[in-house]
Amino acid sequence: MGMTIARRLIDAVPTLLLVLTLVFIAMRILPGDPALAVLGEHATQEQLAEFRRKIGLDLPIWQQYVSFLINSATFNFGNSFANNFSVAQLVKLNLPYTVELTIAATMIGTVIAIPVGVASAVNRGKAIDSGSRIFSLVGYAVPDFFLGAVLLIVFALDLGWFPINGGGDGFTSRMWHLFLPALALGLIKAAFVSRLTRSSLLEVARKDYVRTARAKGASERRVVYRHALRNALLPVITGLGLSILSTLSGSVAIELIFGRPGLGSMLVGAIETRDYPVIQAGIVVFSLFVVLVNLAMDIIYTLVDPRVGEVS
Amino acid sequence: MTAATDAPAPIARRAPPEGVLGQLWRNIVHEPLTLFFFVVLVAIVVIAVFAPVIAPYDPVEQSLLSVNEQPSADHWLGTDQFGRDVLSRIIFGARTSLVLGLLSPALAALIGTTLGLIGGYFGGWPDRLLGRVVDLLLAFPALLLGILVAAALSSGFWSMVAVLTIAFAPRFARIARASTLSLRHEPFVEAAVAGGVSHFRIILRHILPNIAGPVVVVLTLWIATAIRLEATLSFLGMGTQPPQASWGNIIRDGLSNMYGSAWPIVSAGVAITITVLAFNMIGDAVRDVLDPETRA
Numbered sequence: 001m002g003m004t005i006a007r008r009l010i011d012a013v014p015t016l017l018l019v020l021t022l023v024f025i026a027m028r029i030l031p032g033d034p035a036l037a038v039l040g041e042h043a044t045q046e047q048l049a050e051f052r053r054k055i056g057l058d059l060p061i062w063q064q065y066v067s068f069l070i071n072s073a074t075f076n077f078g079n080s081f082a083n084n085f086s087v088a089q090l091v092k093l094n095l096p097y098t099v100e101l102t103i104a105a106t107m108i109g110t111v112i113a114i115p116v117g118v119a120s121a122v123n124r125g126k127a128i129d130s131g132s133r134i135f136s137l138v139g140y141a142v143p144d145f146f147l148g149a150v151l152l153i154v155f156a157l158d159l160g161w162f163p164i165n166g167g168g169d170g171f172t173s174r175m176w177h178l179f180l181p182a183l184a185l186g187l188i189k190a191a192f193v194s195r196l197t198r199s200s201l202l203e204v205a206r207k208d209y210v211r212t213a214r215a216k217g218a219s220e221r222r223v224v225y226r227h228a229l230r231n232a233l234l235p236v237i238t239g240l241g242l243s244i245l246s247t248l249s250g251s252v253a254i255e256l257i258f259g260r261p262g263l264g265s266m267l268v269g270a271i272e273t274r275d276y277p278v279i280q281a282g283i284v285v286f287s288l289f290v291v292l293v294n295l296a297m298d299i300i301y302t303l304v305d306p307r308v309g310e311v312s
Numbered sequence: 313m314t315a316a317t318d319a320p321a322p323i324a325r326r327a328p329p330e331g332v333l334g335q336l337w338r339n340i341v342h343e344p345l346t347l348f349f350f351v352v353l354v355a356i357v358v359i360a361v362f363a364p365v366i367a368p369y370d371p372v373e374q375s376l377l378s379v380n381e382q383p384s385a386d387h388w389l390g391t392d393q394f395g396r397d398v399l400s401r402i403i404f405g406a407r408t409s410l411v412l413g414l415l416s417p418a419l420a421a422l423i424g425t426t427l428g429l430i431g432g433y434f435g436g437w438p439d440r441l442l443g444r445v446v447d448l449l450l451a452f453p454a455l456l457l458g459i460l461v462a463a464a465l466s467s468g469f470w471s472m473v474a475v476l477t478i479a480f481a482p483r484f485a486r487i488a489r490a491s492t493l494s495l496r497h498e499p500f501v502e503a504a505v506a507g508g509v510s511h512f513r514i515i516l517r518h519i520l521p522n523i524a525g526p527v528v529v530v531l532t533l534w535i536a537t538a539i540r541l542e543a544t545l546s547f548l549g550m551g552t553q554p555p556q557a558s559w560g561n562i563i564r565d566g567l568s569n570m571y572g573s574a575w576p577i578v579s580a581g582v583a584i585t586i587t588v589l590a591f592n593m594i595g596d597a598v599r600d601v602l603d604p605e606t607r608a
Contacts, residue, residue: 003383018448026464099532141589143540145547146581153574249456253544257567268548270465287452294451 004302012295017069019287024068027280055276077281082273087281090266095285097167097262098251101185104178105247108186109193110240116190117197117236120223124202132194139191145253148184152257155180167258183259185250189243196239200232207231241297242284248289336601340594349593356587357591360406369397371404372555380572392562393569398576402583408546408558409587413539416476421531423477424484429515429523432487432492443489449482457543462550472551476538477539487530491523525602532598536591543584559584 008048035051036043043051052058055078058069071077077087120132156162168177199224204210205228206232213227259265267282340350359366375395389398400510428446431439449457458479465471495501495518504514514549545551546560554561559580566577 015448018444022445022448023460026461043357137589137592138585140592141536141540142585143543143547143581143588144585145544146577149563149567149577149581153577157570158588198526244449245456246453249453249459252459253547256548267459267463271550277465286456286460290452290456 005299008295008298008302009082012291016288016291019291020072020284021065021070023280023283023287024065027283028064032248051256063135072284075281077284078277080270080278081275082278083093087277090278091263091281091285094263094266095260097260098248098255098264100174100178101181101251101254101260101262102247104182104252105185105189106240106244108182109189109243109247112190113193114197114236118201118224118229120194121198121201121205124244129198132198136191138196139188142188143253144184144250145257147187148181148254148257151180151184167261169220178262179250181220181251181254181260184254184257188250189240189247192243192246193236193239197232197236200235201228204228204232238301241293244293245290248286332601336597337598339597343597346593346597349590352586353590353594356406356590357410358422358604359403360410362402363407367397367400367403369400371396371400371557373397374454380569382573383575390573392565392576393572398562398579401562401576402559402579404557404558405562405580405583406587408552408556409539409542409584410471412542412552413591414585416473416538416542417427417480417531417534419473420480420534421484421527424481425432425488425523425527427481428485428488428490429492429519430448432489433496433511433515433519435496439489446482446485446489450486453546454479454483455541456535458545459548459550462548467550467553469552472542475545475550476541480534480538481543482528484527484533487526488523491526492519495519495522529595529599529603532591532595536588536595539591540584540588543580553587 032184035048035055035057039047041171049058056064061066075088075091079086079088084093123129133179152164156164162180163173166177168174170261201224209231210223210228213223218227251262251267254260255262255264256268261284263285266278267286270278270282340346369399373396375391377395378387378391379395380393381387381391381395387397387399389402392398392401408485431442452460458475461475461478467474488599500515501518504518509517541558542551542558543563546558547564549564551559552558552561554565562576562580566574567579
């Protein structure tokens with residue numbers, strides 16, 4: 001097992017390299033001149049040339065590529081164009097807000113999804129099951145930022161129960177600011193995870209050991225919670241793990257709705273002001289998240305189900 | 313069975329006698345909820361196509377005399393902070409959503425399927441690189457990939473098409489590649505190779521018809537995602553640019569005018585939700601016909 005984990009870690013290195021290469025291609029080779037984008041169409045040729053020299057765009061492409069890799073590895077993206085903060089500092093300031101939002105949304109999503117999924121599997125075909133199906137169908141369709149806007153208008157603007165924007169200072173205030181954004185993302189997540197719980201539970205319910213437990217005369221409650229749910233949780237955990245990435249991408253729009261600091265608002269703000277170094281860092285950080293979450297899921301999967309590592 | 317070059321396609325064999333479309337129609341009519349959303353979908357398409365005729369006002373015409381009006385007989389959904397008629401903007405927004413929501417997955421299907429077919433058929437290192445890149449891109453949720461690509465590109469209609477196409481093409485490439493790999497050594501393909509049929513003709517005549525089913529399923533299921541993605545990117549200011557109406561940028565404008573009127577936000581949000589729901593329902597119906605094994 002240790003071998004498998006080590007192999008996964010080593011595997012992640014070329015993956016990271018490929019990610020960075022793709023980011024580099026996207027940033028440098030796709031049409032659009034960053035100098036023109038930053039300085040605008042009225043800039044003189046000299047200004048453009050000066051700018052290109054400053055950020056190293058005049059170097060041969062391979063040299064740009066190598067320095068991009070080195071800068072990414074050392075997380076040295078220079079300073080923001082908009083203010084004098086170093087990009088690394090900006091990321092460090094914003095990261096905790098996005099992480100706490102993602103964690104809180106995942107917790108809210110799980111707390112709603114698992115009981116709903118269990119209830120609808122146990123009452124398959126009854127009203128409660130139809131209700132949860134409608135919840136999921138709508139949850140798949142409603143954009144998270146619209147749900148966020150509705151929560152904001154009703155609970156912050158009209159009722160005044162929650163703050164309208166910002167990230168909050170101090171623990172209580174931060175939790176206060178966190179609740180509505182996390183609820184918006186959590187509800188969307190619950191739509192997906194509750195369906196997963198339901199189908200996984202129904203799958204397990206057909207297994208022999210569940211029938212045996214029932215035949216032994218175990219109470220229905222015991223059968224569901226002790227025998228079926230435990231075994232049904234593995235795919236649910238995987239689904240939850242992968243949904244972290246959807247929540248992370250959803251957080252970009254949610255941060256904008258609630259005027260929260262975070263990696264998403266950092267990236268969106270940088271795009272608006274054409275703050276090239278910050279855009280670049282934002283893209284690298286988000287990509288890094290994707291690689292790390294997938295790596296973590298692979299490792300957790302190997303730990304939970306040793307058979308996974310043996311294949312291939 | 314003889315390995316004839318014109319062996320019937322597995323999909324065709326599975327298809328019921330009345331044909332794929334007949335079966336799809338029966339499934340839609342059979343289930344009331346699906347039928348309801350089918351009607352909704354037809355209505356949305358009609359609204360989008362005839363937007364200039366249906367919309368009561370010019371969607372970009374501003375009127376400072378009627379700003380932030382509540383819904384009334386003149387303005388069914390009220391007006392926004394520029395005095396523009398919200399209903400007309402929603403109607404024209406349907407155009408934006410449908411054009412991008414249909415065009416991008418179709419382009420992604422074309423590009424992704426072509427790459428997957430060629431990679432899966434010829435193999436070798438280009439195929440291994442393709443497989444690796446596709447796996448990697450698939451690790452990104454479509455939305456995140458869309459945001460990251462949009463961040464690197466400038467905004468505008470064709471950038472938007474490019475963003476959505478790049479976000480979806482890997483999905484098609486994987487399906488096409490995997491299906492092609494499994495067909496590559498089927499007797500009817502090997503027979504065609506032995507018979508000296510050109511690679512181009514084999515791919516077009518023998519492989520493509522057999523992988524069309526799964527590709528169409530993925531295509532219909534991704535339309536809904538494309539519409540939501542367009543809305544999100546326009547909301548973030550990276551997609552459709554004002555004054556052109558898009559459901560996403562209506563919500564963006566509405567957010568800066570929350571104290572004025574909540575009607576633009578609510579109308580656009582409901583429009584997105586209903587449209588995505590309708591496409592999801594029809595996509596599920598298509599999947600049930602073309603790919604019955606994965607039926608939930």
